[in-house]
Amino acid sequence: MHAMTFEIHPASPHEGNRWLAKLFAAAFGLALPLAGAEAQDIHVGITISTTGPAASLGIPQKASLSLMPTEIGGVKVDYVLLDDAADSTKAVANARKMIDEDRIDVIIGSSTTPASLAMTDVAAEKQIPMISLAASQAIITPMDAKHKWIFKMPQNDSLMADAIAEHMAKAGIKTVGFIGFNDAYGDGWLREAQRAFTAKSIAIVDVERYARTDTSVTGQVLKLITTKPDAVLIVGAGTPAALPQKALHERGYAGKYYQTHGVANLDFVRIGGKDVEGTILPAGPILVASQLADANPIKKIAVAYVQDFEKANGGPGSVAFGSYAYDAGLLLQSAIPAALKKGKPGTPEFRQALRDALETTHEFAVTNGIMNMTAENHNGFDQRARVMVTIEQGGWKLLP
Amino acid sequence: MDGQIALFLLQDGVVNGAVYALLALSLVLVFAVTRVILVPQGEFVAYGALTYAALDQGQRPGSLWLLATLGGTAFVFGLWRMRRHLARNAVARLAVETLVVPGLVVALVAWAAPRHFGPIASALMAILVVTPMAGFLYRIAFEPLAEASVLVLLIAAIGVHLALTGLGLVFFGAEGYRASAFAEGTLTLDILTISGQALAILVATGLLIVALFAFFEWSLIGKALRATAVNRLGARLVGIPTALSGRIAFLLAGFIGALSGVLIVPLTTIYYDSGFLIALKGFAAAIIGGMISYPVAALAAILVGIVESAASFYASAYKEVIVFLLIVPVLLWRSLSHAPTEES
Numbered sequence: 001m002h003a004m005t006f007e008i009h010p011a012s013p014h015e016g017n018r019w020l021a022k023l024f025a026a027a028f029g030l031a032l033p034l035a036g037a038e039a040q041d042i043h044v045g046i047t048i049s050t051t052g053p054a055a056s057l058g059i060p061q062k063a064s065l066s067l068m069p070t071e072i073g074g075v076k077v078d079y080v081l082l083d084d085a086a087d088s089t090k091a092v093a094n095a096r097k098m099i100d101e102d103r104i105d106v107i108i109g110s111s112t113t114p115a116s117l118a119m120t121d122v123a124a125e126k127q128i129p130m131i132s133l134a135a136s137q138a139i140i141t142p143m144d145a146k147h148k149w150i151f152k153m154p155q156n157d158s159l160m161a162d163a164i165a166e167h168m169a170k171a172g173i174k175t176v177g178f179i180g181f182n183d184a185y186g187d188g189w190l191r192e193a194q195r196a197f198t199a200k201s202i203a204i205v206d207v208e209r210y211a212r213t214d215t216s217v218t219g220q221v222l223k224l225i226t227t228k229p230d231a232v233l234i235v236g237a238g239t240p241a242a243l244p245q246k247a248l249h250e251r252g253y254a255g256k257y258y259q260t261h262g263v264a265n266l267d268f269v270r271i272g273g274k275d276v277e278g279t280i281l282p283a284g285p286i287l288v289a290s291q292l293a294d295a296n297p298i299k300k301i302a303v304a305y306v307q308d309f310e311k312a313n314g315g316p317g318s319v320a321f322g323s324y325a326y327d328a329g330l331l332l333q334s335a336i337p338a339a340l341k342k343g344k345p346g347t348p349e350f351r352q353a354l355r356d357a358l359e360t361t362h363e364f365a366v367t368n369g370i371m372n373m374t375a376e377n378h379n380g381f382d383q384r385a386r387v388m389v390t391i392e393q394g395g396w397k398l399l400p
Numbered sequence: 401m402d403g404q405i406a407l408f409l410l411q412d413g414v415v416n417g418a419v420y421a422l423l424a425l426s427l428v429l430v431f432a433v434t435r436v437i438l439v440p441q442g443e444f445v446a447y448g449a450l451t452y453a454a455l456d457q458g459q460r461p462g463s464l465w466l467l468a469t470l471g472g473t474a475f476v477f478g479l480w481r482m483r484r485h486l487a488r489n490a491v492a493r494l495a496v497e498t499l500v501v502p503g504l505v506v507a508l509v510a511w512a513a514p515r516h517f518g519p520i521a522s523a524l525m526a527i528l529v530v531t532p533m534a535g536f537l538y539r540i541a542f543e544p545l546a547e548a549s550v551l552v553l554l555i556a557a558i559g560v561h562l563a564l565t566g567l568g569l570v571f572f573g574a575e576g577y578r579a580s581a582f583a584e585g586t587l588t589l590d591i592l593t594i595s596g597q598a599l600a601i602l603v604a605t606g607l608l609i610v611a612l613f614a615f616f617e618w619s620l621i622g623k624a625l626r627a628t629a630v631n632r633l634g635a636r637l638v639g640i641p642t643a644l645s646g647r648i649a650f651l652l653a654g655f656i657g658a659l660s661g662v663l664i665v666p667l668t669t670i671y672y673d674s675g676f677l678i679a680l681k682g683f684a685a686a687i688i689g690g691m692i693s694y695p696v697a698a699l700a701a702i703l704v705g706i707v708e709s710a711a712s713f714y715a716s717a718y719k720e721v722i723v724f725l726l727i728v729p730v731l732l733w734r735s736l737s738h739a740p741t742e743e744s
Contacts, residue, residue: 051566051569051574052569053673055569055574056574056575058574059574179716182716182717208716209716209717210712210716210719211677211719211720213671213673213674213676213677214712214719215416215664215667215668215670215674215678216412216416216667216668216708216709216712217712218408218409218412218709218712219409219412219709219710219711219712219713219714219716219719220712220713220716222405222408222409222713223713223716226405238575239575239576239669239671240576240669240671242669243668243669267575267576271575271576271577271578271669
């Protein structure tokens with residue numbers, strides 16, 4: 001009889017906890033409810049690169065934090081934000097600090113692939129779910145005991161490379177010159193481009209590399225032009241990706257230009273000016289949110305985010321980069337209520353349950369696409385998470 | 401590769417090399433006079449470039465406030481250093497140098513920035529903003545350490561470099577800028593087209609080398625700097641204020657850095673942290689010149705530029721490796737042909 005009444009009143013075990021806490025609070029005075037409330041907060045640790053070479057990624061991500069949920073499933077969410085300056089060592093130190101001192105339940109970050117890769121070991125060791133904001137597939141593969149704790153927000157490079165290959169094949173392009181960053185981003189893309197292009201029988205006739213800080217790419221560009229490719233694929237992130245395109249233009253290269261989603265911010269267009277008009281690139285749908293079809297479930301979320309972001313940011317900013325952080329917040333919002341049923345925040349059971357809940361995310365719309373996570377796929381995006389866009393009159397235009 | 405491509409690469413290499421030459425010269429100059437290896441030289445380049453880019457867009461550059469802050473800090477440091485023997489004249493002079501001069505520069509630039517006086521005026525103002533910073537940095541960070549070992553000075557220089565890079569992010573933001581050229585037009589020589597800006601770089605480098613030569617050869621201050629470089633103690637004994645020599649050397653370095661920045665920002669995108677790698681190539685050239693020889697350093701800088709350009713054509717993935725490998729044989733040769741000397 002006693003058990004019966006207990007089951008009828010609270011709708012969920014979690015509400016039962018609160019009800020119990022209230023009861024205890026009434027019994028034990030004022031100090032306890034404060035301590036009790038604190039112990040139940042969900043602690044989210046964030047380490048992103050708001051300074052250093054990836055600051056153009058980290059700054060809009062930081063701006064998106066104010067839009068993230070402050071309460072999920074009736075429980076307050078506390079955020080701890082640290083800057084890792086895109087330094088792997090610092091990112092790992094931040095992760096350890098937040099796990100040991102702030103007792104976080106989930107970690108978001110970092111903005112770059114190398115830093116995220118370094119953090120995966122800590123997350124697996126401490127058994128804390130980690131949501132990376134960096135793009136490389138290497139962060140979540142191969143799926144083993146370590147990577148089962150790791151999730152990733154940005155679309156896989158392979159998805160984007162396939163989109164480029166498809167577009168090239170349709171445009172009748174047979175030969176491509178590749179010029180990319182001399183780092184993990186360039187390496188990853190070169191591998192994916194080779195795979196995707198071979199499938200469409202497009203040949204890569206020349207591979208050139210350059211560094212983000214280079215002030216001249218004349219040598220590489222001259223070499224590219226001598227191989228006379230139908231199109232050039234430039235693989236860079238942010239404004240440094242404009243340099244090869246400007247140099248190619250200067251030397252009178254007349255073929256098509258393809259870029260990657262790494263350039264999806266307005267600063268790239270500002271630096272590139274009229275030299276980047278007509279460039280074709282794959283991107284997340286967020287970039288052209290207002291041009292999406294009304295029936296697209298992504299449109300509503302994405303348009304709302306863009307408006308809120310511009311309000312929070314005090315003007316237009318790099319929504320494409322900031323949206324990954326926002327999407328991580330949406331993802332938590334969808335997964336945490338299920339986890340709360342299985343354990344209290346701050347306990348290993350809660351973290352395990354959160355990991356399991358993240359993995360079962362099904363047909364969940366975020367600003368970058370629709371997520372369907374499985375035990376094997378911790379990114380969960382399909383072709384709905386990318387569109388082809390071109391640059392027209394200093395803005396982005398959705399290609400059919 | 402045909403002759404045309406070789407010519408293009410050579411042109412690109414020489415233009416880049418000319419900028420490296422400017423930086424190599426100022427590195428040699430500062431090292432000779434103050435024994436400081438000027439790691440923050442690259443920041444002067446980036447600051448000059450970004451200040452020019454901001455002025456070019458009609459905005460007030462963030463570096464104005466940095467200049468005012470540095471001036472104020474240098475004033476406080478100066479007062480503290482002469483706290484035992486405060487003389488009215490000395491304080492007045494300090495106030496003019498660290499408060500009035502930067503104040504006037506800030507006022508002038510803040511007034512002129514939104515008025516678009518054209519690229520040449522913007523370039524001059526950018527140089528005017530960045531040059532005094534170098535002098536203040538010397539007063540704040542290096543003057544109190546003037547007698548310390550080269551290693552201590554190097555560590556201080558690295559500290560200044562890291563601080564300036566961080567401040568650069570605060571004042572200019574993470575994104576890069578590119579400005580309009582102040583030398584429009586192109587010169588066509590047969591198949592070779594040289595942009596006006598590239599030509600401006602070559603002319604500026606040439607003029608500056610001649611000016612530096614004249615300065616050291618014929619002016620009293622130049623001779624005093626040379627004397628300080630040859631023998632600090634001796635220079636002091638004959639009445640040359642070595643602290644003043646240090647300030648002048650830093651001011652020259654700041655001027656050359658800012659000028660280089662203004663010259664290259666129309667050709668490429670400059671970020672708050674771009675300067676370091678550019679200066680590092682100037683440093684490689686300065687090392688080839690043994691950190692003492694101006695002509696060898698200048699020629700080596702052109703060589704660095706050409707090697708870089710050729711390497712980016714043949715093996716772009718290994719470009720930086722090839723460029724910096726240049727200094728290994730030079731160091732080997734120097735260590736074999738010169739007896740090791742203990743620093744006194």
